[in-house]
Amino acid sequence: MLRYVGQRLLQGAFVLWAAYTVSFFILYLLPGDAVSIMASGDEQNAVDPALVAKLRSEYGLDRPLYEQYFIALGRALQLDFGISIKNGVAATRSVAEVLPETIKLAAAGFALAVLLGSALATAATFSRNPWVRQALGSLPPLGIAVPTFWIGLLLLQLFSFRLRLFPAIGNDGAASIVLPALTLAIPTAAVIAQLLSRSLRQTLGEPYIEQVRAKGASEALINFGHALRNAAIPTLTMLGILVGNLLAGAVVSETVFSRAGIGRLTVTAVNSRDIPVVQTLVVLAAVIFVVTSLVVDLIYPLVDPRINIGKTAKA
Template sequence: MLWAAYTVSFLVLYALPGDPAKLIAGPDATDITPAQLDALRAEFGLDKPLIVQYFDRLLSLVRGELGQSLPTGRPVSELIGEALPSTIQIAALGLLLAIVFGAGLAILATFSRNRALSRLLLALPPLGVAIPGFWFALLLIQWFSFGLPLFPAVGNVGFASTVLPAITLALPTGATIAQLLSKSLANTLREPYIDTVRAKGAGPARVHFRHALRNAALPALTVTGLIVGQLLSGTVVAETVFSRPGLGRVTATAVAQQDIPLVQGIVLFAAAVFVVTNLLVDLIYPILDPRIVIGRPRVARVQTGVPA
C-alpha cells in the first residue's frame, strides 16, 4: 500500500505542468537565467532521468528520509510535524461526531415504531453524502459565526475554533455510517435468531442493543476504517474554508508549488494512517463476533473433522 501510494503520487506530480526549478526560484525571480535554472535542477536532482529520481527517492524513503521541501529547504518530516496537531484536533473530533451522529441516527431510525419518522430519518444520510463539503462549511459560518456568534469563523484559537471544521468533516462521514448501519440493522432484525430472542420474551431495547447491534456493527466498522482517509482528505477543504493551519492547507500549498517531496511525504503519512487503522479494525472483529478467528478459520477445522 505504501509503495503504491508513493509510486502513484510520484507519477502524478511529475505529470503536472510547470517547471519545479522555476517554482523553487520563486515568483519574484523574473530575471533568472537558464544557467541558474540548470544549477537549481542539478542541486535538487531534477536534471536526472525520471526513473533515476524515482529510485533515488524510494531508497531515501526506505532509509526513513522524507527529503526536504523544494521551496523552503526545510525537512519534510518537520513540516508535517508542525501541521499535524491542528489537523488531528479536527479529524479526531470529526470522527467522534460522525460515529455518534451516524450510529445514533441509524439506531433511532430502526428502533422507532413510527414509520413516517423512520422514513424521514433514513432519507437524511443520502442527503448528507450529497451535500458538498465547502458549501456546508460556508453555511455553518453563516449560521453560527455571523448569524449566531457562537463559534469563530476562522483561526485556530481554543476548542471553539475546532467545532465548525469538525462538523464539516463529520457530515459526509456520519452520513455514510448511518446509511450502512441502518441497512445492516434492518437486515439483522429480520434474521431467524432475532425471532427466537423475541419468542423468549426479550423486549425491543434488549433485542436491538444486546443482540442485533453487535452483529450489525461489523460492516459499519469496516467502512469507518476506510473513511479515515476521507477525513484526512476532507481537511483540505475544512482548513482552507476556515483558514486553519494544518496538514490540509500544507497539502494544497505543496501541490500548487509542485513541491514533490512534501506532497509525497503527506501521501505516505496518510497511507500509513489508513493501513494502521484498518489493521486495528481487523483486530477488533473477533471482539465483536467471537466466531471470527484470526489465523486459521475455525469452520475449516470443523469441516476436516478436527475438533474446534
C-alpha cells in the same frame, strides 16, 4: 494469528510502495515545475534559466527520472523524504509541525461522526412512527450528496457571521475547532448512518432475533444488545475508507476555515509542486489506512466471537 498479521503487514508494505510510486510519477506528469515556480517568485517575474539550472542541480532534478525515483525511494526507506523545495526544511519536519492540529480536528470529527451517525441510524430504524423513519432515512443520502465545502460555508455563514457563536478562522482555542469538526463529521456521519441502518434492518430480520424474542427478551435488549452489535460489523469494515474520507475532508475543512494543518499544507504543496512534501503526505495517509485496516481486522473477534482470525488466515 501471527501468520495472518505477517501477511497483512506484507500487503501493507506493498500498499505503501504503490502509493509512493504512483504519487512520484503522477507529480512529475503534472503541468508546471517546482523549480520554475520557486525561481520566478510570482507570475509576473521572468524565469532566470541559470537560476533554474542551479536549483535543478541542487535538488537532483537534472538526473534521469528513473534515477531520481530509486534515489528517492532509497531515502524514503530510511524515512528521509527529502528537503521541501518551497521552504528549504525537511519534508517530514514540515508535516510534523502541522500534524497535531489535524489529528485534533480528525479525532473530533470522527467522534462526532460516530455519535451522529449511530444516533441517526438507531432513531431511523427503531422509531415506531413511519413518517419519522422515512424523514430520518432520507437524511444520510442528503449528507453524502452535499459537498463538504458547501457544508463548511453554510456553517460559517450561520454560526460565525450571523449568530457569532464560534470564530470563523484560525486555530485559537477549543471553540475554533467546533465548526471545522462538524464540517468534517457530517459527510462521514451520513455514510455511517446509511451503512448501519441498512445493516440493522437486515439483522432484525434474521431468525436468531425471533428466537431471542421468543425467549422473552425485551425490545431494548434485542435492539441494542444483539442487533446493534452484529449490525456494526459491516460498518467496521468501512472504517479504513471512512478514515480516508476524513483525511480528504480535512483538506477542504482546513481550507475553508483557514486552519493550519495537513489540509492547508497539502494544497500549498500541490500548488507549488513541492514533491517531497506531497509524497510525505501521501505515505502518511497510506500508513494511516494500512494501520486502521489492520486494527479493524484484529477488533473483529471482539465484536463477533464467531469470527476467528486464525482460521481465516489458514483458509
